[in-house]
Amino acid sequence: MESNKNVMSRRKFVELFGAAASATALSSLMTGCGSTRASGSGTGSSASGTADTITFAQGSDPRGLDPAYVDDGESAKIMANIYETLLKYDKSSCDVKPGLAKSYEVSDDGLTYTLHLQEGVKFHDGTDFDADAVKKSIERQLEGNRNDDMPYASFVFGTASEGNGVSTVEAIDSTTVKITLVAASTPFLKNLAMSLASPIVSPTAVEKAGGNVNESPCGTGPYTFVSWTKSQNIVLKANDSYWDSDNAPKTPNIIFKFISENASRVTALNNGEADIIDGIDDSVVDTITSAGNSLYDEDGMNINYMAFNTQSDTFKTPEARKAFAKAVDVDEMVKSLYGDYAGVASSIMPLWMAPYDKDVTQTSFDKDAAKSELAALGITSVKCITYSNARPYNTKGGQALAEAVQGYLKDVGVDVSIDTYDWTTYKTKVQTEAYDICFYGWVGDNGDPDNFMNLLSDSNVSMNVARFDDADYKALIAQGVATPDGDARDDIYLQCEKMAADKQPWLLISHSKNLAGYSPKVKDFVIHPTGVVWLWGATKEA
Amino acid sequence: MAADSIAMQSPQDLGEDPQTDPSQTPPEVAPADEKADSLWRDFWYAFRGNKMAVVSLVLIGVLVVVAIVTALFPSVLPYDPYQQDLSASFQEPSLAHLCGTDQQGRDIFSRILVGTQVSLTVGLLAVSISLVVGVTLGAIAGYKGGVVDTIIMRCMDMMLAIPSILLAIAFMAALGKGIDKAVVAIGLVSIPEYARIVRSQILSVKENDYVAAARVIGDSDAAIIFRHVLPNVLPSIIVRATLGISGAILDCAALGFLGLGVQPPQAEWGDMLGRGRNFIFSAPYTMIFPGLAITITVLAFNLLGDGLRDAVDPKSRRR
């Protein structure tokens, strides 16, 4: 019973934290016949000249708030403020720093990681954070315990029976954890800082909730969960006993509001109903700035692409794929759809992330060649599926993109039929529909090249929508994971990029900037390259 | 919203059930075929006197011409409504582009003109479906009476128990997207209205002497229904069908707005409006003009329906 649970927790919250304001006193007198506010404190401001509440508006509800059970950015953004990871990313990169683990050692063979934990840390429910909690948090996602609803478990912790990932987690003493891998993995440390799967969850809370804490998240982070009103908002409250004084929460309340339409989020910002909004596109930038609000734009860690179904009759050869690619003027399309807020993708990884990729060249626009080649191949109609929602790598949504491509192909005599689904349904459709082309994208989770490049070697179709299956490519990827960071590793991924450009399983489109609109009163919030938002340092002028 | 709502509120609707409001027994149930001619003449005179209705008839005529001409001779359009030019996206309304251009740089005015085809076709086809099926079912129910009547009319009640737009959306959710399915969905949901009108009118004419006489002569049931009963029911059916078209166009736009309508790049007003919704501040013209097109078209059919009703029902004409 979701609503009951919420009511319970909100009631409890009101009892515990409810301000002694006279309005609340009055309302508590009336509780018998009526109700109380979700927050006892109201929208007032504290004495120090900063506001009590910061409201962040995003496009939709999270799928859930248990890091083991979700795979979407909307969930990650909220969870990043509730949970913490053993290692943390730096503010503006994916370099790892100590988090809940104050230090660590890696054995020479790269198989054993020993982590020394922070002491005196408690979960929001009062449970002690210790080695046992870490063990339980990871072990529930390992093969054997893991279930089908844990989308990131195999990605982060591997699958031991397939020769990768974590084999055991041991609690040496209350503050020391030893993790043993099946095979050496360069990205593993970065994985431990990811906002999905890796955050440490209170074992007591998991047990109490009967397996997952999707509706009752409980971590060690700077904010605690107060309430979730479906399709409307999630309210968080500062964790008064947060252990890390350097990162202590500065604003008492954080509200995540869910407003599905881009234009409505902009209205909400300009109307003062939200302080920060994300998921916006270039068409609203002027509206935001002319209303006196500010624009946040930083390079994102993402790729927006169109995938050919390499197993389809139409596009089983690289020649057919290249002929199609030549029909699309990617430069014009990116400029028109995204304005200044996305760059044409010349490689799968953004250049700032992997500078060696500048040597890669993609198929260039050549309308006449496309026309004659496609005609020679007998390609006259193409079935396309796409998504309707705006995505972090495609702020205009998959439909606008698909229709632009449809327009280019019409010019060279090819009819493209488009079926559009909402993102959730779409993720199923890419596995079940017999499409020729589809639109997809990726937001990097941990800043490691493997995180991008292994998509084309994944046996899971929902990751590898091109169904690209190339033995040489797979060998390169396996080699890359085991090679320590350095020139040799960079070279492997450069080869991957070149192979992807040559075989053309994807038509690369753009790297999008992370865009957000915010009120100039709000200071010091962080939008990490991985797309999550850190709100603990943020303040808002009253 | 939907056609069924219109059915429930229009004044003469309450007269649908003779038992509910006996004071409004429709006067056009004149008991003899030979009177039909003069009936129609009266009707035309009455209609011609209603300026708004005549204007709406002219407007609908223009829309029909636009739809047919743009379908047969697309070259008359100022621009190719499907030709994208990404370098010319979101141009404000100007002499070159009367209603501006959309995200793909297509001329909105041309797309609105072409959109007339979809809206009118959906309106006409959907109403034809509900008309044919509804009239048949209503005629059978009214004429046969008894168990047949009960079964048919209870089925109709069941369909009326779900708001039409919700039922249409549920149909489309099950059948999948597409304008053809929208036609079927919208057509199906308004069957009951027609069945009810036809049935109640038939109930009130079937005991008339001339029907009894026809039966004595040995006319078949079908012959009686078609020759004697339906002509008398026709005027009120036409009125309802006209209002039904406006309802169908609105429903069609609603489905398009929700993204359940046409296959791109086809132009449909509701779909255009739904897309424009993301640009209400940066490019409000992308949603204002399609909205106007829907409103004006629906308004025209509503006015025409009102005019027809007033012409058919002298009682309301008096007002």
Added chain:
Amino acid sequence: MAKYVVKRILQSILVLLGVSIIVFLIMRVFSSDPAPVVLGEHATTEAMEAWRESNGLNDPIIVQYFNFLGGALTGDLGTSYYTHTAVTQEIMSRFPATIELALVAIIIAAVLGVVLGVVSAVHKGSFVDGFSMILALVGVSMPIFWLGILLIILFAGVLHVLPSGGRIDPLLQPVGGTGFYLLDTLLSGDFEAFGNALQHIILPAVALSMYSMAIITRMTRSSMLDTLNEDYVRTARAKGLPEGRVTKHHALRNAMLPVTTVIGLQLGSLLGGAMLTETVFAWPGIGKYTVECILKSDFPVVQGVVLLIGVIFVIINLVVDIIYAYLDPRIKYSKEEG
């Protein structure tokens, strides 16, 4: 009278059964296989088959229907494919929002509609009459979602006087209580929250009420014109009663009879309009939720919502009919169809 009421109730039950059959047919028979939708990414053919088996989708269709009906009667409408939460609970947590919106909308529609209708009838041919008739025509002709967006642009985007969407400021949100925020905030004496909720409901309620208001205006006007021409009204006038008194005491009361029916029926159709209004205004009710569920093929939820609205619609019809029968002595119960 009692006999008529019993008969109407029995009929309504029959209609409800039929509604359940329609809903079942649409969602289970015509639509595509839900197994891939539910199981998603990793599903094998065997897993899907097992899922179908365990969810009773391999049973004969008749058995499936009775399972569905039995569940519906006991308040079990199945589980959402997407959130894995009971459908009943998903619906009930959003239902008060929709009812609140529909009630406010019907109040606006009824009050404005009756006032405009009466004034138009009494001053037939006047400026007010012309204005009301134009408003009524535009009201039934304008797509509700377009009107909603125009209202947002004007009041939230340009004037900044009303919020663009949502139900209430989250920090003022009442907890527990009835789920009707206007009522809850009022009962708890939290006037700041009440005002805030009121601000949020104005635009969506106005947009939603427009259509019904147009219908009610027209209905009131024509009903009023009818009664003003009735013999007893003329008599009253002939007796020398002042016109205001004639209107108020003789005409209005009688003219209201059919108007009441229409208002009742409008409440039902508002629930359909709510799907679009809620989508435009991000109003967290079942309308918006249903649209989302349709787009993601969450059939159990759609099924539950359609059934629920059908039930409400039938009940409203029943109540309206009974009230009407009670108020209007002209109805001959014996001749009731059927």
